Amino acid sequence: MSEIENKAEHGSMDGAGECAAGDPKDDKGLGLGVIFFMVAFLVCFLSGWLLFPKLLYSKHEQPFNFDHELHTAEAGDCESCHFLREDGTWSGIPNLASCMECHTDEPMGETEDEAIFCEEYVAKEKEVPWFVYSKQPDCVFFSHAAHINGENAAGKMDCKTCHGPIGESTSSRPYEENRITGYSRDIWGKNIWGFKKHSWDRMKMDDCANCHVEMDGHKGYCFQCHK
Amino acid sequence: MKIDRRSFLGLGLGAAAGIAVSPVGVKLTDDSSIWTQNWPWTPVPEDGEITYDPSVCSLCPGSCGISVRKIKGRPVKIEGADGYPVNNGGACLHGIAGLQYLYDPSRVKTPMRKNGNRFEAISWEEAISIVAGKLADIRTDGAPETLGVITGSAAGSMPALFKRFLDAFGSPNAYEMPSLEGNLQLTAATLHGAGNTIGFDLENSDFVLSFGAGIIEGWGSPVACFKANASRKERHAKLYQIEPRLSNTAAGADKWIPINPGTEADLALGLCAVLLSKNLFTQGNFTGGFQKFTAVIQKEYSPTRVEASTGIPAADIEALAVAFAKAKAPVAVPGKGRGDHGQNLKEFAAVQTLNALAGRLNQEGGAFVMAQPEYLSFPEAAMDEIAEAGAGKEKIAGSVNKLIEDINGSDKPLLNALFVHNANPCYTLKNTQRVKDAFKKVPFVVSFSSFMDETAMEADVILPASTFLERTEDVPAGAGLPKSVIGLATPQVDPVFNTKNPGDALIQVAQAMGGTIAESFEWETYDECLEAVAADIWDSLSEEGSVVVAEGVPEGTPAVDVSYLAANPTSVEMKGEGDFTLVAIDNMRLTGTIPAASPFAIKTVSDKVLSGTQTVVEINPASAKGLKDGGEAIIATEQGEAKVKVNLNEGIMPGVIGMVKGLGHTFDNPYVAGKGVNVNDLIGPVIEPGSGLDAAFGIKATLKKA
Numbered sequence: 014m015s016e017i018e019n020k021a022e023h024g025s026m027d028g029a030g031e032c033a034a035g036d037p038k039d040d041k042g043l044g045l046g047v048i049f050f051m052v053a054f055l056v057c058f059l060s061g062w063l064l065f066p067k068l069l070y071s072k073h074e075q076p077f078n079f080d081h082e083l084h085t086a087e088a089g090d091c092e093s094c095h096f097l098r099e100d101g102t103w104s105g106i107p108n109l110a111s112c113m114e115c116h117t118d119e120p121m122g123e124t125e126d127e128a129i130f131c132e133e134y135v136a137k138e139k140e141v142p143w144f145v146y147s148k149q150p151d152c153v154f155f156s157h158a159a160h161i162n163g164e165n166a167a168g169k170m171d172c173k174t175c176h177g178p179i180g181e182s183t184s185s186r187p188y189e190e191n192r193i194t195g196y197s198r199d200i201w202g203k204n205i206w207g208f209k210k211h212s213w214d215r216m217k218m219d220d221c222a223n224c225h226v227e228m229d230g231h232k233g234y235c236f237q238c239h240k
Numbered sequence: 241m242k243i244d245r246r247s248f249l250g251l252g253l254g255a256a257a258g259i260a261v262s263p264v265g266v267k268l269t270d271d272s273s274i275w276t277q278n279w280p281w282t283p284v285p286e287d288g289e290i291t292y293d294p295s296v297c298s299l300c301p302g303s304c305g306i307s308v309r310k311i312k313g314r315p316v317k318i319e320g321a322d323g324y325p326v327n328n329g330g331a332c333l334h335g336i337a338g339l340q341y342l343y344d345p346s347r348v349k350t351p352m353r354k355n356g357n358r359f360e361a362i363s364w365e366e367a368i369s370i371v372a373g374k375l376a377d378i379r380t381d382g383a384p385e386t387l388g389v390i391t392g393s394a395a396g397s398m399p400a401l402f403k404r405f406l407d408a409f410g411s412p413n414a415y416e417m418p419s420l421e422g423n424l425q426l427t428a429a430t431l432h433g434a435g436n437t438i439g440f441d442l443e444n445s446d447f448v449l450s451f452g453a454g455i456i457e458g459w460g461s462p463v464a465c466f467k468a469n470a471s472r473k474e475r476h477a478k479l480y481q482i483e484p485r486l487s488n489t490a491a492g493a494d495k496w497i498p499i500n501p502g503t504e505a506d507l508a509l510g511l512c513a514v515l516l517s518k519n520l521f522t523q524g525n526f527t528g529g530f531q532k533f534t535a536v537i538q539k540e541y542s543p544t545r546v547e548a549s550t551g552i553p554a555a556d557i558e559a560l561a562v563a564f565a566k567a568k569a570p571v572a573v574p575g576k577g578r579g580d581h582g583q584n585l586k587e588f589a590a591v592q593t594l595n596a597l598a599g600r601l602n603q604e605g606g607a608f609v610m611a612q613p614e615y616l617s618f619p620e621a622a623m624d625e626i627a628e629a630g631a632g633k634e635k636i637a638g639s640v641n642k643l644i645e646d647i648n649g650s651d652k653p654l655l656n657a658l659f660v661h662n663a664n665p666c667y668t669l670k671n672t673q674r675v676k677d678a679f680k681k682v683p684f685v686v687s688f689s690s691f692m693d694e695t696a697m698e699a700d701v702i703l704p705a706s707t708f709l710e711r712t713e714d715v716p717a718g719a720g721l722p723k724s725v726i727g728l729a730t731p732q733v734d735p736v737f738n739t740k741n742p743g744d745a746l747i748q749v750a751q752a753m754g755g756t757i758a759e760s761f762e763w764e765t766y767d768e769c770l771e772a773v774a775a776d777i778w779d780s781l782s783e784e785g786s787v788v789v790a791e792g793v794p795e796g797t798p799a800v801d802v803s804y805l806a807a808n809p810t811s812v813e814m815k816g817e818g819d820f821t822l823v824a825i826d827n828m829r830l831t832g833t834i835p836a837a838s839p840f841a842i843k844t845v846s847d848k849v850l851s852g853t854q855t856v857v858e859i860n861p862a863s864a865k866g867l868k869d870g871g872e873a874i875i876a877t878e879q880g881e882a883k884v885k886v887n888l889n890e891g892i893m894p895g896v897i898g899m900v901k902g903l904g905h906t907f908d909n910p911y912v913a914g915k916g917v918n919v920n921d922l923i924g925p926v927i928e929p930g931s932g933l934d935a936a937f938g939i940k941a942t943l944k945k946a
Binding site for chain 1 (some may be wrong): 247271272275285
């Protein structure tokens with residue numbers, strides 16, 4: 014055994030000896046360290062879970078409240094206002110002209126929201142700058158036609174499957190925008206962990222892919238959506 | 241208790257662990273990756289309402305109807321227009337890439353004047369006044385006939401407007417570039433009388449005998465041809481392709497008949513001779529020495545003689561003639577490749593005479609002899625004394641190729657000024673150096689080009705033209721279609737640069753000149769002019785976007801004057817020396833004429849045609865003599881030499897070198913220029929006596945290992 018190896022062996026033995034012998038003061042220090050660890054862990058974990066989403070998203074109120082339930086009762090189902098155009102493109106949120114097929118600048122009802130709509134938008138012929146909860150980024154090509162007008166069962170989806178029971182809502186919730194990406198919170202989903210209970214809770218690529226695997230046996234190719 | 245180092249360690253570790261198991265990490269990772277995909281400087285196309293507007297593509301003579309998809313008024317895509325009488329929804333790769341021409345880096349962005357060797361930008365007012373001033377000087381000198389015009393074609397209102405300018409100016413020197421339509425009109429004039437053209441009813445024929453016509457390589461109206469070819473199988477129609485090389489058309493044909501390059505006319509006349517000797521012909525409406533024709537053809541083009549020149553066995557020639565005569569609806573189609581450059585009248589006339597002998601003129605699935613559409617009526621041009629005197633003078637030459645030859649051969653300048661519209665002769669005509677030399681001998685050249693191409697670079701003033709997506713123009717569809725359709729191209733977008741419709745530029749030059757020339761151009765704008773001169777069809781043209789002037793089988797059997805062929809015109813001989821025959825090939829993904837292929841189209845060219853920046857030539861392995869597949873070689877002709885790569889391909893006859901047209905552009909465009917060799921630098925023209933056509937289909941060449 015060389016001298017150096019000897020030293021190294023002894024050195025490590027010494028260290029182990031010291032540690033094993035211990036010092037009552039050190040034990041206390043460790044205990045405090047554990048407490049500090051626990052507290053810091055808890056504070057950071059809870060902040061990351063509860064406070065972080067509040068910082069991440071900015072909230073915007075819609076221009077005025079929209080009562081889906083009232084409109085479906087008056088005008089019919091979803092397709093009355095959100096429909097496929099003849100060329101297969103999706104109409105999305107109705108424009109002012111579509112609203113004015115029923116509305117005039119005289120309110121039909123007595124709600125404050127309709128008054129705002131008539132005064133601020135219909136009378137001034139201004140489009141309503143709605144925030145779109147389900148807006149996908151520009152790099153995504155999504156065909157509503159293929160999902161609701163398709164040939165097989167997978168092509169006959171219900172609006173609810175992705176959009177949830179929005180048709181039953183009576184008021185517009187605030188739109189939450191991700192400060193980093195600019196995307197709507199509905200894409201990641203309300204749950205900051207990314208967990209979902211319902212099919213409409215999230216609209217990320219994996220959610221598309223999961224459904225495609227289930228229905229088609231294949232999650233699809235990149236260029237099908239990213240053109 | 242004492243707070244020490246370990247407590248802080250615990251605090252730090254606790255914080256880290258707390259963050260790590262909270263959703264912060266995974267969420268921020270996802271968000272930051274999205275953030276990096278959305279840099280503020282990444283261009284994102286503006287969203288908006290989607291609309292489709294109809295127009296007509298005039299990138300090639302095909303004249304397809306297009307539908308331009310726009311978002312918030314900005315064109316984003318070109319599609320074929322459904323129901324359009326030429327292409328019915330189809331589109332070719334050049335058409336769908338048409339938007340790239342709007343933003344092409346070689347666009348001429350504003351009027352230019354050459355100062356020494358450099359171009360400088362000038363205003364439109366200045367450009368017009370320079371041109372008008374120079375032209376006025378020429379008239380003052382009493383030599384108005386020394387103004388010449390070269391246009392891309394002779395059809396439509398733009399060539400007519402240039403011709404009118406020459407009339408009012410006093411010059412007979414209007415020339416157009418070689419085109420399939422021009423060749424067909426010349427053939428029709430030779431056989432059936434002036435003012436006619438020929439269309440081929442490919443989609444109703446059950447036996448297409450193609451003399452090298454690139455049915456799926458851009459011949460005629462490409463998309464119409466693709467469609468006719470695509471329906472061949474279900475119609476149980478046959479296609480026999482006669483050419484030295486297994487082109488894509490030949491590969492998809494029912495039979496490929498390899499033939500010695502340039503002997504197509506011999507074969508066509510040989511087939512005529514068999515029909516005559518076997519009494520399989522139809523006694524149609526032949527005039528002009530049919531007896532003499534019969535005697536000459538049977539003597540000079542007997543199957544054994546034709547075997548000697550074409551390399552096709554005599555028995556096969558006889559069998560082919562019989563099969564052609566016995567088919568229900570056969571049609572013979574002339575025009576190697578795209579049928580525009582390097583063609584000869586003898587072949588066109590021989591092939592059309594074969595159609596006539598087989599009784600296929602004006603029959604369904606045959607060849608239609610149709611009157612050229614006359615839908616434009618210009619009021620007579622006002623002419624002063626100078627104009628009268630000049631217009632009475634004789635035209636310098638019978639064709640643009642002869643014009644170049646004459647300018648080069650003359651000591652004094654034959655032309656003092658030259659307008660070039662919709663043409664790139666310094667690239668497209670053979671022996672490009674000779675064309676550039678001729679341009680240098682013309683003191684004042686005005687280009688109406690949209691791009692700074694090889695010809696525009698030779699100009700003294702450029703009056704930049706708006707592209708087909710930025711201007712109004714009538715677009716007559718010709719080029720071998722069995723019907724006559726006039727389309728209307730309309731501006732799909734405001735001019736991207738400071739360009740004008742060349743019609744407007746010409747009207748402004750005329751008005752700046754004053755006198756009778758201005759009187760002949762009284763319209764405020766070209767749009768107004770077009771509406772006035774196309775008044776007969778304007779209502780339907782402007783509302784429908786197209787007018788079908790003639791369609792269906794024409795009535796009657798046209799007369800066939802065979803005196804041209806009865807005189808047994810000599811065949812054009814190839815120039816030069818060498819073991820090989822270099823032939824120029826048309827490729828659908830490239831354009832041999834204007835505009836140059838788009839960046840998109842260039843990217844689709846196979847590496848068997850263009851490898852990196854080198855042209856790849858095809859030769860048969862039997863003639864390789866030590867040349868390796870993929871190896872470099874020097875190809876040399878009497879015109880010049882070039883370094884190329886070699887592709888050993890059994891689909892080309894031994895002794896033949898195939899080299900693609902459309903490469904080797906030299907103008908400033910990183911996507912298109914500097915790639916390969918321009919085959920026209922290696923081949924010189926051979927003018928066919930009588931027709932004036934440049935009939936050089938190829939040239940003798942040598943090929944040595946580099």
